[in-house]
Amino acid sequence: MSPVRTVTEPRPSRSGVFPKAVKPLITHPPATQMYYHASLSKRAMKHLIAMLLAAASLTYAQAPGPIALRGARVVTVSGPVLEKGTVLLRNGLIEAVGENVDLPKDAWVMDAQGATVYPGLIDALSTVGLPETPAQPATPRTETSATPATPRFGANEPAMPVQQGPEFRPFTTTWVRAADLLNPADRRVEETRSAGFSSVVTFPSSGIFAGEGAFLNLSGEKQGRMVVTSPAGQYVTLTSHGFGTYPGSLMGVIAYIRQVSLDADHYKLELQAYASHPVGQKRPNYDRAVEGLLESPRLLLPADDAKQLDRMIRFAAELKRPAVLYGGHQAYKIADRVAKSGVPLLISLKWPEKPKDADPDQEESFRTLELRDRAPSSPAALEKAGARFAFYSGGTAAKDVRKALKRAVDAGLTEAAAVRALTLSAAEIYGVADRVGSIEPGKIANLLVVKGSLFDEKAKIQYIFIDGAKYEPIPETPPPGDREGRAAPGGVE
Amino acid sequence: MNRLALFLMAVPLAAGQTTVIRNATVLTVTKGTFQGSILIRDGKIVEAGEKVLVPDGARVIDAGGQFVMPGIIDCHSHIAADSINEGAVAVSSMVGIEDVINPDDIDIYRALAGGVTTANILHGSANPIGGKCQVMKMRWGKDAQGLIFEGAMPGIKFALGENVKRSGSPGNGFGASPGLRYPASRMGVEDVIREALTEARAYQKEWRDYQAKLDRHEQAIPPRRDLKLEPLVEVLEGKRYVHAHCYRADEILMLLRVADDFGFKIRTLQHVLEGYKVAKEIAAHGAGASTFSDWWAYKAEAFDAIPYNAAIMVRKGVLVSLNSDSAELMRHLNTEAAKAMKYGGLNETEALSLVTINPAKQLGIENRVGSIEPGKDADLAVFDKHPLSNYAKVEKVFIDGELYFDREKDLEERPGKEARKKALIDKQKAQEKKERKKPEATEDKKNEEPGGVR
Numbered sequence: 047m048s049p050v051r052t053v054t055e056p057r058p059s060r061s062g063v064f065p066k067a068v069k070p071l072i073t074h075p076p077a078t079q080m081y082y083h084a085s086l087s088k089r090a091m092k093h094l095i096a097m098l099l100a101a102a103s104l105t106y107a108q109a110p111g112p113i114a115l116r117g118a119r120v121v122t123v124s125g126p127v128l129e130k131g132t133v134l135l136r137n138g139l140i141e142a143v144g145e146n147v148d149l150p151k152d153a154w155v156m157d158a159q160g161a162t163v164y165p166g167l168i169d170a171l172s173t174v175g176l177p178e179t180p181a182q183p184a185t186p187r188t189e190t191s192a193t194p195a196t197p198r199f200g201a202n203e204p205a206m207p208v209q210q211g212p213e214f215r216p217f218t219t220t221w222v223r224a225a226d227l228l229n230p231a232d233r234r235v236e237e238t239r240s241a242g243f244s245s246v247v248t249f250p251s252s253g254i255f256a257g258e259g260a261f262l263n264l265s266g267e268k269q270g271r272m273v274v275t276s277p278a279g280q281y282v283t284l285t286s287h288g289f290g291t292y293p294g295s296l297m298g299v300i301a302y303i304r305q306v307s308l309d310a311d312h313y314k315l316e317l318q319a320y321a322s323h324p325v326g327q328k329r330p331n332y333d334r335a336v337e338g339l340l341e342s343p344r345l346l347l348p349a350d351d352a353k354q355l356d357r358m359i360r361f362a363a364e365l366k367r368p369a370v371l372y373g374g375h376q377a378y379k380i381a382d383r384v385a386k387s388g389v390p391l392l393i394s395l396k397w398p399e400k401p402k403d404a405d406p407d408q409e410e411s412f413r414t415l416e417l418r419d420r421a422p423s424s425p426a427a428l429e430k431a432g433a434r435f436a437f438y439s440g441g442t443a444a445k446d447v448r449k450a451l452k453r454a455v456d457a458g459l460t461e462a463a464a465v466r467a468l469t470l471s472a473a474e475i476y477g478v479a480d481r482v483g484s485i486e487p488g489k490i491a492n493l494l495v496v497k498g499s500l501f502d503e504k505a506k507i508q509y510i511f512i513d514g515a516k517y518e519p520i521p522e523t524p525p526p527g528d529r530e531g532r533a534a535p536g537g538v539e
Numbered sequence: 540m541n542r543l544a545l546f547l548m549a550v551p552l553a554a555g556q557t558t559v560i561r562n563a564t565v566l567t568v569t570k571g572t573f574q575g576s577i578l579i580r581d582g583k584i585v586e587a588g589e590k591v592l593v594p595d596g597a598r599v600i601d602a603g604g605q606f607v608m609p610g611i612i613d614c615h616s617h618i619a620a621d622s623i624n625e626g627a628v629a630v631s632s633m634v635g636i637e638d639v640i641n642p643d644d645i646d647i648y649r650a651l652a653g654g655v656t657t658a659n660i661l662h663g664s665a666n667p668i669g670g671k672c673q674v675m676k677m678r679w680g681k682d683a684q685g686l687i688f689e690g691a692m693p694g695i696k697f698a699l700g701e702n703v704k705r706s707g708s709p710g711n712g713f714g715a716s717p718g719l720r721y722p723a724s725r726m727g728v729e730d731v732i733r734e735a736l737t738e739a740r741a742y743q744k745e746w747r748d749y750q751a752k753l754d755r756h757e758q759a760i761p762p763r764r765d766l767k768l769e770p771l772v773e774v775l776e777g778k779r780y781v782h783a784h785c786y787r788a789d790e791i792l793m794l795l796r797v798a799d800d801f802g803f804k805i806r807t808l809q810h811v812l813e814g815y816k817v818a819k820e821i822a823a824h825g826a827g828a829s830t831f832s833d834w835w836a837y838k839a840e841a842f843d844a845i846p847y848n849a850a851i852m853v854r855k856g857v858l859v860s861l862n863s864d865s866a867e868l869m870r871h872l873n874t875e876a877a878k879a880m881k882y883g884g885l886n887e888t889e890a891l892s893l894v895t896i897n898p899a900k901q902l903g904i905e906n907r908v909g910s911i912e913p914g915k916d917a918d919l920a921v922f923d924k925h926p927l928s929n930y931a932k933v934e935k936v937f938i939d940g941e942l943y944f945d946r947e948k949d950l951e952e953r954p955g956k957e958a959r960k961k962a963l964i965d966k967q968k969a970q971e972k973k974e975r976k977k978p979e980a981t982e983d984k985k986n987e988e989p990g991g992v993r
Contacts, residue, residue, distance in 0.1 A: 211628055211767070286622070289665075295622035297634040297670060301766055305633065308764045315760045353642055356682050361638075380682075400967070412956070413643075415963040 112136040113514070114149050115495065118158035123165055123470045124484035133163055135491040138514035143485050161508060162499055164465060165484050166244020166492030168472035170392045171346070171372050171438035174234045174246045175262055175272065176227055210292050212305040217287065220338025222257030224248045225276035228269040234444070239264040240519035241444035242500070244492035244512045245274065247476055249281035249346065254299055255306065255335070256281040258342055261476050263492065265512045274490070278476050279370065280342035300361065307365045310336040343477065344368040346392075351417070352379040359387040370475055372438065376417060377424035385433035390475045393428075393467075394440030395450035397421050425467065426458030436472035448503060461501050556581060558940060559593045563602035563921070568609055568888060568895050569910035577607060579917040582939035587911050605934060608891060608926050609910050610656025610918035611872050614829040614898040615782070615809050615862035618646035618869065619660060619675060619686065626665030629703075629721055630735045632695060633766035635671030636660045640683035646866040647686075648679045651944040653870030654920030654933045657688060659902055661809070662696040664784040667703050667722065667731040669696035671770055672782060674902055676918070676938050692903035694806070695770050698784035699728050699794060701840050729793050736801050739771035746772075780806035780903065782829075786840040788816040795824045807901045809862070811852075812844035818855035827858040827901040832878040849893060850883020860898035877927040890927060 113135045120131035120143060134142040134149065142148075149155060210216055227250070238246060244264060250257030258277030265272055284299045293299045316330040345365070349358040350373030362369030374393040377384055384391055398418045400410075428435045442450050455464055473483025482490050491514035498505030510517045561576035565587060576591035577584060593599060617623050621639040625631035640660075650658065656677055662670030672694035675686045704723050722728050745762045752759040773779035781798070785791050785808050798805045807827040808814060812835065814821060814828045821828060830852070835844030852859045861876055863869035876890045885893075899909025907916050917940035924931040936944035 212633070289624065289626050292627040293625060293634075294627045295625045295634065295639075297620075297622045297636065297639045298625035298631065300638040301625075301633040301635070305766045308766070312761075312763045319760050351643075353640075353683060356684075357638070357640075360684075400971070409964075412960045412963070415960065415967065418967065419963055 112141065112150050112153040113511075113516070114147070114153045114155045115158040115161075115163055115493070116149075116155055118495070119162040120485060121162060121164045121465055122485040123466055124486050131163070133485060133493065135493075135511065135514045138491055140485060140487055140489050140491050142487055158495065160497060162496045163485065164242075164494040164496065164500060165469040165482070166494050166510060166512060167242045167468045168436070168483065169238060169243050169246040169439050170436040170472040170475065171440070172238070172246040172248050173251055174238050174264070175229060175232050175248045176224055176250065177229050177232075212292075212302050212309075214292075215306070215333075215335040216292055216302070217253040217285075218255040218306070218335045219250065219253050219257050220255040220280060220336070220342065221334045222250045222338070223260065223277060224250055224258060224262075225260035225269075225273045228260075228262070228272060230266050230269055230272060235264050235266045236520055238439075238444045239266070239510050239512070239517055240507070241447050242494045242496070242507050242510060243444070243447075244494065244510055245482060247278050247438075247472070249279070251281060251283070254283055254285065254293075254302065255339065256283060258338060259346070261478055261482075263490070263512050265515065271513070274481060275476065275478050277342050279344040279346050280339060281346045282348070284348055303361075304365070306335060306339060307367065309333070310339045314340065344370055346370050346372055349373050349391075350394075351376040355380055355384060355391075359383065359389050362389055363387075374424055374428075374435070375421040377433075377435075378420050378427040381424070381427035381431035381433060384428060384435075385431035388434070390434040390436070390471075391428065392436050392438050392472075392475070393425055394442075395437050395447055395454075396440035396442045397450060397453060420457075422453040423457035425454040425464070429459055429463040434471060434475065436467050436475055448500065452501060452503065455501055461499075465500065557594050557597040558600065558917075558937075559591060559597050560600045560602050560607060560919070560921070561591070561593070563605050563607045564925075565911060566606060566608040566887075566891060566926070567911040568891050570912060572887075577911065577917075577919070579937070579940040582917055582941070584911060584913055584915050584917050586913055600935070602921055604923075606922045606925055606931070607911070608654070608873075608920050608922065609895045609915075610908065610920050610936065610938065611654045611894045612860075612898040612902070612909060613650070613655050613658040613863050613869055613872060613894070614807065614860045614901055615864045616650075616658040616660055616866070616869055617663065617864070618650060618658065618866050619644040620673075624663030624665040625670055626663070627720060629666050629731045630668040630767060631662070631666055631670050632668050632735070632768075632770045633670075634662065636662060636673040637671065637687070640673065640675070640686055642681060642683050642686055646869070647677050648944070649866065650869045651677045651679055651936050652933055652946075652949075654873060654922065654926070654936060655869055656918040656920065656936060656938050656943075657899075657902075657904070657908055658869070659694065659782065659898075661694075661782060664696070664698035664702040667698060667728045668735050668771070669698055671695050671779075674904065677936075677943065678938055678941075679943055688904060690904075690907070692780050693770075693773065693778070694780040694782050694902070695774060696784065697732065697781050697794070697805075699790040700725065700784075700786050701838060702784070703728055725790055725793070728790070729797060732794075732797055733800075735768075735771055736775065736797070739768045739775055740801075742768040743772045743775065775801060775803055777803055782807045782809050784809045786810055786812050787843075788813040791817055792820060795820060795826065798824070806903075807860075810864070812841050812848060814857070815845065815848045815851040816843075818852045818857050821852065822856040827860065827897070828852050829860045829862045829898065829901060831864070832861055832875040833882065846878065846882035849879045850885050853879075853883075853885060853889060858897055858900055859893060860901055861893045862898070873922070873926040873931060874929055877929075880927065887927060
């Protein structure tokens with residue numbers, strides 16, 4: 047098991063509301079803010095942006111006019127591929143899609159011949175949009191509970207006092223919501239979007255019960271505008287924190303999760319009983335830990351190799367809570383079992399690599415070599431077995447996601463299944479397939495426009511539409527220092 | 540048996556379902572030793588004797604010159620689990636090995652290669668009341684559930700003495716714990732166990748009261764389930780065996796007294812190196828003893844250990860087994876058993892019992908394994924020489940009638956495995972080489988196409 051998630055060193059703070067990296071985001075319509083930028087000085091523009099942000103509600107109230115993408119190859123995902131199709135967007139939604147779409151007179155028509163339109167990609171497990179240093183919710187340590195609200199056990203953190211059982215809710219922040227902590231100016235919002243992602247599902251990632259995730263649109267606009275749904279689930283890790291703390295072992299963590307789950311069931315019973323007859327009854331204690339669990343629609347459980355997948359499939363069934371597994375690199379070994387379980391699996395696109403500092407003379411084990419060789423064949427095996435799966439970047443730099451995806455395709459995954467896993471399947475897993483994930487009338491206008499095929503590494507991403515607004519990818523510049531951001535969730539080893 | 544043989548001949552059977560091992564020296568452990576055959580069908584021993592009819596279509600394994608004994612049972616092991624100790628709390632009965640079985644642990648295969656077919660996988664000895672144990676069969680290649688010895692009595696680890704009181708290791712023995720975790724003395728160990736069992740009694744009563752209310756058709760919500768106390772209630776009710784790590788005579792007697800006070804039996808005392816001093820008391824309580832052959836003086840509480848321990852306890856009427864507590868020692872428990880002949884003069888059968896039928900009885904699985912008798916699981920170890928000889932090697936191991944280890948096959952497959960590994964290494968080296976060249980190419984591309992997003 048990996049140690050506690052590392053938090054990258056603090057970077058120099060940026061001034062202003064927007065990071066410098068943010069160039070004009072919305073390059074077209076309608077004639078609102080960004081039209082002015084060319085004629086304005088940088089400083090003036092900053093002021094303008096601040097002003098516009100202040101008046102943001104007004105800005106959003108002004109609906110952009112309809113946009114039509116005409117003559118493109120349209121991969122709807124939910125239906126057949128249209129070789130020469132048109133997609134009409136209005137008010138942030140997809141209004142029409144088809145080979146013959148009547149275009150309104152006021153539509154801004156974009157000739158998209160030679161381009162392919164996909165639903166915007168979804169990174170099914172991420173920390174994008176969360177502050178680089180996890181926020182400390184206002185829950186001071188008390189004498190009765192020395193559990194820090196967001197436990198991080200770095201060198202300067204006092205160790206957990208020993209001999210604390212499950213009732214102290216160690217490493218538990220079920221109630222922390224990603225949606226409440228969003229930082230729209232997170233540099234990674236733009237980076238991720240530039241790689242073709244219109245959405246991410248972002249989770250707090252530290253602790254055993256880390257907190258509630260949110261399904262976000264990467265508009266980088268106001269917090270409230272980014273959230274598609276929240277809570278999207280509860281992020282669970284099986285990280286143990288050493289012999290001197292409880293729980294200090296894998297089986298201790300598992301037993302702890304089981305106890306909290308049982309406590310949640312009992313809590314519900316107690317509250318119901320009390321609500322029906324409060325008079326003369328002992329009042330149940332309020333427990334924020336189980337409150338957070340109860341409001342989470344699903345648990346995200348880590349499972350990378352075959353034994354972990356098997357273990358977590360059984361565990362999810364035992365807990366009787368909807369679950370989604372993440373990791374999945376050895377799923378090629380037990381794809382049928384995953385399929386049969388019906389439990390969806392999020393596969394990390396961070397394929398196993400040889401450690402950079404590996405001793406060249408040290409011969410690696412057959413298991414390590416085989417896993418590295420075969421991990422990218424897991425999606426293909428799952429497709430064949432009929433399992434439900436989606437992808438997450440898992441720490442792969444946004445710009446390398448397509449390369450990682452190609453390895454899965456080279457290992458036998460069909461392109462159609464690859465696109466589905468990155469779009470509709472992820473939306474289905476999070477229960478938002480009625481809103482995003484495919485190109486259908488009425489859905490949120492999240493689109494990806496590629497000059498060519500997504501699977502041709504040379505094909506450029508032209509536009510990303512999010513909530514109907516058009517974004518262009520940022521030109522790639524050499525990374526100033528650490529551009530990868532902090533450790534992404536989903537590491538399970 | 541003739542009738543059975545006729546019946547077998549009349550019904551065509553799928554090959555592999557029926558196996559006969561013949562011409563072997565069969566060490567049944569419970570029914571003597573003879574030259575003969577063993578008939579296996581559907582994973583069970585059907586017949587073992589000097590003359591066994593070979594049914595049509597049966598797979599016949601000639602074991603001429605070889606020795607067949609019941610698969611070895613290790614009453615104390617820590618292999619095949621992803622975690623062993625939950626140590627920060629004094630009572631960790633909420634955890635269990637069952638949750639962390641690791642079917643990929645190569646030690647399973649190595650144990651097989653030493654003739655072991657069943658092992659009791661215990662929680663570590665970090666705390667007075669440890670986690671739940673798991674009895675497993677060494678079914679190498681099966682998944683976690685496939686390893687579980689179905690129907691075996693559940694168990695739990697208790698531990699006494701130095702490991703659990705942890706005095707002398709403040710802050711450096713087990714990580715950066717600020718100060719000691721209670722208990723810090725043998726008195727404290729007793730207190731922790733008594734307190735936990737008292738708590739368990741109260742919890743048991745809570746559930747009984749709830750049940751009584753339901754029986755009276757009163758409305759009630761069930762008590763909160765407490766995963767720490769549930770296994771201890773099972774202990775009190777005799778539904779879960781206690782396997783207690785211990786060394787010194789005084790702490791052994793303490794634990795037996797505690798168990799008597801709470802009305803349950805200690806199933807086995809583990810290690811129990813001073814067991815020879817209190818063997819009569821152990822026998823009177825009815826506890827088994829699972830000890831080492833000849834380990835001593837590796838820590839203060841092991842100073843009084845003697846290699847005669849097993850034999851003395853056997854002679855005093857204690858049910859004794861020898862265990863490994865080590866993935867290495869696990870591979871030659873047969874020679875560990877042989878030591879009890881040198882030290883203490885046990886006979887061959889008594890010595891073999893220490894690693895077969897006795898641990899089976901201690902784990903409550905003697906109706907299934909531990910000896911070669913009709914009706915028992917076909918868990919067998921085939922040695923090339925007498926298993927109590929230093930020179931004996933395991934040739935084949937069967938579990939449930941299936942061949943799980945075959946020395947010949949293992950040797951045959953090695954070149955193929957080497958080749959597959961080399962192919963993978965070469966493939967990945969070639970890829971690395973290709974990728975080392977790549978960065979230059981992307982540089983060129985970048986120059987051509989500023990703003991290209993790859």
